[in-house]
Amino acid sequence: MPLRRHLLATLAALGLAAALPRPVPAAEPGAEAMIGHRAAYKLTLDKVRDNSDIARAEGVMLYEVVDACDGWATRQRFQLRITDRDGQDVETTSDYSTFETKDGKKLRFSLTQTSQGAVSQRIAGDAETTPEGGTVKYTEPEAKEETLPEGTLLPMLHTIRSLAAARAGSRMLVVPLFDGTSAEGAQDTTTVISAWTPPQANARFPDLAKLGSARMRVAFFDRDKGSDAGGASAPDYEVGLRYFENGVADDLKMDFGEFSVDGKLQELSILPNPC
Template structure:
């Protein structure tokens, strides 16, 4: 489950086919069975308009606006994704700061391997780069970073990768489960996995959708995902205040709308403006 945007300074994604296809070609994929539920996910391109929702009493933020472009391509043995995020913040003195992120991944359909790159800029200058590969095993797995420095980090047991987290969250919603607590690794931080708590609403049947006909015949569920700094003691998400939260409605094909991104000091609404369902090449 991606679609994260930054804490301050900008970090965390929230994903251009050529770049993502390049990632796919760089990651040999053994023949493994796809996670059940992967067949329901569709390749798509979605554009969201970002606008300020609210600010905390002690915040200096007066205005926030931007865009997020998200693309996921079915590469048959995996999912190639790219998320581009741009946000302009204006403080109460009228000063503006523009931050952007460009985040690409390739995740195998069995949810075991991830290749990732993230570039973030502030006022046109690169502020952070993160890149590398991760492999999940029954014991947890490891991340091998190439940027910002060459190093390895262990992953905790039970770690999920982003697309698999989405698939498992949708399966939980359909099965009546209301909470999912797991470590999540998405490649947006040089610090390894984060603990997450996903609170899930009841499954909703298909509803009329005059703007996006591709979604009108699909069920959906609303979710709120809280991200926490990893607790070495293993107590899981919820032991402290979340680092970041995102709310959204997921349709059964993996398309999301009605985003709300809460950075603590302020929150931003993301409204789906354009949606293109991509043909399945497999």
């Protein structure tokens, strides 16, 4: 799940899928374990930094992954209401959609973010990775092209590689990541991975009870700050979560710097495989 500070965009999944070329690419090893699903999360304030004016934060996030056979169509919708110590509310929303081919080489993306009902940001375009890095071509906020650094991963591929690293006993994955939530190209990421956990009882979500999982914390660093893939500078954004081996995530913690929020899984629906 590509969770990010801006999160989310609007573009129908089928429209995204139809816009990408055929034939069907060979899937990345591990893609077969990922499943289509819909998940709803309740967001609540976790903590605020010293001297912060934030008194309360609450919201919801809806995440959907559709197996389109030759790729993954995802949509994340995010709504957060922040209340300051004077009782003033600010509401932000994001709607973020992607289509990523199963070989992890092509991505179509669209993000729309609003604040107090007015559009504050739009990002859209498509990206393609190569052994040398690849390119991203933006259509919004302006038409431009950016070069991707060598080793760049797209969001679903990053999830698959992170799970593979966890099962192999690796404790860290350091790579550039491009997910379409930034108008400045790829970001450097450092993923710290806990030990692989065998299946555990799960009365609320029995579909997850037979699956192994691993907890991870992903830190994002803007490359224009000279972070060098998670170097000494502070991260721009961090997210902690538990990934199950089928790509479902729970126990989210999103750290925006000034404050962080918890995301608790409330509803989960497994979607049938159409392929």
